[in-house]
Amino acid sequence: MQLDIRTRLNAPFLLGTLLLPNRLIQGPLAGYSCAPLRQLFYQFIPPAYCVSEMISAQDLLQRGTTPTRYSYRAPEEKHLCYQISGATPGHLVDAASYLQAIGADLIDLNCGCPKPKIRKTHPTGPLRPQHTVNGQNTFARRHQ
Ligand SMILES: Cc1cc2nc3c(=O)[nH]c(=O)nc-3n(C[C@H](O)[C@H](O)[C@H](O)COP(=O)(O)O)c2cc1C
Numbered sequence: 830m831q832l833d834i835r836t837r838l839n840a841p842f843l844l845g846t847l848l849l850p851n852r853l854i855q856g857p858l859a860g861y862s863c864a865p866l867r868q869l870f871y872q873f874i875p876p877a878y879c880v881s882e883m884i885s886a887q888d889l890l891q892r893g894t895t896p897t898r899y900s901y902r903a904p905e906e907k908h909l910c911y912q913i914s915g916a917t918p919g920h921l922v923d924a925a926s927y928l929q930a931i932g933a934d935l936i937d938l939n940c941g942c943p944k945p946k947i948r949k950t951h952p953t954g955p956l957r958p959q960h961t962v963n964g965q966n967t968f969a970r971r972h973q
Pocket residue numbers: 856857858859860882883912939
């Protein structure tokens with residue numbers, strides 16, 4: 830049984846045009862998964878990809894092109910997915926375009942976090958369902 834799980838975890842998979850060597854994914858951890866933490870994983874079995882901390886699309890756009898703890902990517906990092914959140918479709922599209930331009934391999938759209946503290950500052954998903962649906966549609970169209 831254990832061998833079966835290991836075999837499955839080590840099987841390659843295709844995500845869009847990205848061929849990933851295994852199914853080990855370092856998930857998004859707000860407050861933690863910035864570049865120094867993500868680099869630690871490469872000392873072990875390199876993950877298929879790592880995910881950034883959740884980044885507010887609006888905040889990212891307001892900060893301009895100066896790299897921050899949220900957008901900084903270390904040269905040693907391999908496949909990197911940025912997770913963005915927001916309630917305004919235009920901000921999500923612009924933030925995704927910016928991240929794509931600085932080398933994002935994947936973009937993950939956070940569709941809502943149940944934690945009240947996060948819902949206050951990152952109003953995606955449950956708070957504004959109609960915006961999220963529109964945002965996802967816009968996002969999908971612009972990034973096909
Ligand atoms: C401290 C902490 C921060 C997290 N931040 C995020 C986040 O920003 N975005 C997200 O989608 N999930 C976030 N999660 C959820 C994790 O990525 C993960 O899905 C969850 O811990 C379940 O992982 P497991 O199935 O390995 O137990 C967070 C979890 C923890 C514990």
